[in-house]
Amino acid sequence: MDPVDPLTEEKPAFLSPGDPFLAPGHSYASVTDRITGVILGRTRKGWWIGFAIAFFLVLVLNYGITMLFAIGVGEFGIQIPVAWAFAITNFVWWIGIGHAGTLISAFLLLMRQKWRTSINRFAEAMTIFAVACAGMFPLVHMGRPWLFFWLFPYPDTMGVWPQFRSPLVWDVFAVSTYFTVSLLFWYVGLLPDFATLRDKAKAKFAKVTYGVLSMGWRGSARHWKRHEVCSLLLAGLATPLVVSVHTVVSFDFTIAIVPGWHSTIFPPYFVAGAIYSGFAMVIMLAIPLRAWFHLEDFITIRHLNNMGKLLLATGMIVAYSYVMEAFFSFYSADKFERYMMIDRMTGRYGIVFWILATCNIFVPMIFLWWHKVRTSTVLLFIVATFAQIGMWLERFVIIVQSLHRDFMPSAWGMFYPTPTDWEVLFGSIGLFFALFYLFARLLPSISIFEMRDLVHRTAEDAGVIAKVE
Amino acid sequence: MAKRPIYGVMAEFNNTNDLLEAAHHAREAGYKQMDAYSPFPVEGLSEAVGFPRTSLPAIVLAGGLIGMFGGFFLQYYPNAMGFPLDIGGKPFDSWPSFIPITYELTILCAAIACVVGMIWLNGLPTPYHPVFNIPRFELASQDRFFLCIKSKDPKFSLEEARRFLEEQHPREVNVVPV
Numbered sequence: 001m002d003p004v005d006p007l008t009e010e011k012p013a014f015l016s017p018g019d020p021f022l023a024p025g026h027s028y029a030s031v032t033d034r035i036t037g038v039i040l041g042r043t044r045k046g047w048w049i050g051f052a053i054a055f056f057l058v059l060v061l062n063y064g065i066t067m068l069f070a071i072g073v074g075e076f077g078i079q080i081p082v083a084w085a086f087a088i089t090n091f092v093w094w095i096g097i098g099h100a101g102t103l104i105s106a107f108l109l110l111m112r113q114k115w116r117t118s119i120n121r122f123a124e125a126m127t128i129f130a131v132a133c134a135g136m137f138p139l140v141h142m143g144r145p146w147l148f149f150w151l152f153p154y155p156d157t158m159g160v161w162p163q164f165r166s167p168l169v170w171d172v173f174a175v176s177t178y179f180t181v182s183l184l185f186w187y188v189g190l191l192p193d194f195a196t197l198r199d200k201a202k203a204k205f206a207k208v209t210y211g212v213l214s215m216g217w218r219g220s221a222r223h224w225k226r227h228e229v230c231s232l233l234l235a236g237l238a239t240p241l242v243v244s245v246h247t248v249v250s251f252d253f254t255i256a257i258v259p260g261w262h263s264t265i266f267p268p269y270f271v272a273g274a275i276y277s278g279f280a281m282v283i284m285l286a287i288p289l290r291a292w293f294h295l296e297d298f299i300t301i302r303h304l305n306n307m308g309k310l311l312l313a314t315g316m317i318v319a320y321s322y323v324m325e326a327f328f329s330f331y332s333a334d335k336f337e338r339y340m341m342i343d344r345m346t347g348r349y350g351i352v353f354w355i356l357a358t359c360n361i362f363v364p365m366i367f368l369w370w371h372k373v374r375t376s377t378v379l380l381f382i383v384a385t386f387a388q389i390g391m392w393l394e395r396f397v398i399i400v401q402s403l404h405r406d407f408m409p410s411a412w413g414m415f416y417p418t419p420t421d422w423e424v425l426f427g428s429i430g431l432f433f434a435l436f437y438l439f440a441r442l443l444p445s446i447s448i449f450e451m452r453d454l455v456h457r458t459a460e461d462a463g464v465i466a467k468v469e
Numbered sequence: 470m471a472k473r474p475i476y477g478v479m480a481e482f483n484n485t486n487d488l489l490e491a492a493h494h495a496r497e498a499g500y501k502q503m504d505a506y507s508p509f510p511v512e513g514l515s516e517a518v519g520f521p522r523t524s525l526p527a528i529v530l531a532g533g534l535i536g537m538f539g540g541f542f543l544q545y546y547p548n549a550m551g552f553p554l555d556i557g558g559k560p561f562d563s564w565p566s567f568i569p570i571t572y573e574l575t576i577l578c579a580a581i582a583c584v585v586g587m588i589w590l591n592g593l594p595t596p597y598h599p600v601f602n603i604p605r606f607e608l609a610s611q612d613r614f615f616l617c618i619k620s621k622d623p624k625f626s627l628e629e630a631r632r633f634l635e636e637q638h639p640r641e642v643n644v645v646p647v
Contacts, residue, residue: 219507
């Protein structure tokens with residue numbers, strides 16, 4: 001539903017800062033019923049169709065990975081010098097997507113941004129599923145994936161330890177910390193909502209399951225006090241993770257001496273790109289979610305407008321980074337750096353670079369400035385899709401193009417993706433959406449207790465007492 | 470007939486203002502053992518029922534410190550003491566390169582301490598609790614507000630507590646059996 005002026009019943013021409021983040025007329029019970037209705041109601045046909053498509057892609061992923069494990073990493077199109085291709089591109093892309101969820105749930109909580117309330121839950125779910133997809137790739141790209149635990153420090157019979165001076169080991173710690181903290185944060189937020197579901201569920205199985213998950217939450221004043229302190233502290237702890245995880249990921253590249261990788265701009269550039277692709281994904285999930293489950297009252301046009309603005313802001317940082325990266329390649333007076341940048345724009349992979357520039361710079365920079373685009377669900381979805389594709393291509397260009405022509409012309413070589421490459425890429429997208437479909441069906445995709453709090457605060461701001469039947 | 474033991478007396482309210490007022494009145498009347506239940510965190514409610522602060526931050530700090538020192542030692546021990554290996558002539562104790570993992574483990578341990586501490590201090594999981602004996606208590610997780618004066622309060626007497634709560638404009642007052 002578009003915001004409507006309650007007096008004239010007309011759509012306002014422009015959103016004003018005073019517009020609500022919640023459609024008028026909601027009570028504690030109505031927000032509770034609307035969100036739990038999605039979970040406790042019947043499964044809709046559309047859900048089954050969407051889940052079936054996503055699950056088919058999961059089977060494709062299984063096929064690709066089975067072939068990979070049975071035959072070896074040669075199933076990917078990788079060759080020396082391009083030994084990292086789709087697998088690491090997908091890894092960096094997925095982990096970047098996760099960052100917007102943490103930014104929304106942690107950073108915007110600390111900033112006391114009210115509009116995060118209705119989008120934080122599913123953005124956190126997006127983080128967890130994206131990091132789960134990401135975590136798979138470092139494992140499958142290894143030649144001997146069954147020895148992955150060599151990355152962890154444990155006292156083994158060989159007496160050797162991981163090389164702690166290597167960013168690849170830092171990565172293991174950064175990503176596993178990120179996943180664990182995101183999962184804990186998510187569960188803490190879900191705890192009171194599980195209690196609501198326990199109390200609303202009619203079926204015995206649902207009642208028991210949600211009851212066990214809620215751990216016997218009673219909503220006592222003591223519970224809430226500790227819960228609030230816990231959420232704030234977790235937000236404070238998770239906020240540095242938004243910055244640190246992708247910084248560590250970028251160290252995987254910058255610490256190497258490959259032209260196109262060895263650059264000090266990478267950490268902030270990667271973090272901005274991560275938040276950019278993450279917000280694109282939040283938009284791509286929010287628009288169908290609000291339409292299919294009729295959550296327009298909660299995820300309003302104003303939310304979409306705000307997310308569009310954040311996409312624009314982070315997109316500008318990304319665009320600036322591209323320009324600076326090119327500038328410093330020439331300014332460095334390093335002939336390998338210069339050659340790399342000329343080859344990036346005009347070489348065999350030049351077309352990929354220009355598609356990436358179109359998706360990441362031209363499309364968002366031209367369209368997102370328009371209020372009409374940011375408040376139109378269809379246009380915003382299309383722009384976010386462009387940004388998402390652009391971010392994948394960016395990682396592809398950084399990894400493949402930089403590697404394929406380094407110092408020695410005798411060691412140059414091309415990378416061509418194989419069917420396994422595509423199966424694993426689209427399979428991981430399927431895995432992400434399959435998990436998201438299950439989430440939207442089984443868990444509250446909007447934080448119920450925070451929505452009740454929003455009802456309370458909205459009423460308080462209006463100087464009335466929130467109504468109760 | 471033997472008297473059934475009771476947990477306390479519970480009043481149901483329509484909104485946060487009535488609940489907060491009742492909690493304040495109860496404190497003024499001298500009740501100490503009480504708890505309030507609400508479907509979302511209500512500002513000032515925990516103070517009103519006599520729970521001004523929690524020790525959770527101290528637990529989180531301890532967790533963070535364990536993560537920090539443990540994380541550094543995890544890298545320092547094998548590289549400088551347990552299995553020193555000359556790699557590219559780098560110093561064994563190259564502490565700056567140990568910082569990222571130290572940092573990540575600080576956050577990891579602090580976050581785990583935070584969540585486990587919150588759940589533990591809250592006494593969860595609680596498979597059984599007397600307040601759920603009130604059928605209408607399921608609304609505490611939806612849109613109603615409850616105040617319970619517990620029977621273990623030194624000043625507690627069933628008649629007085631019930632009369633007191635009935636004066637606070639509740640929707641309903643119920644006795645909570647154990």
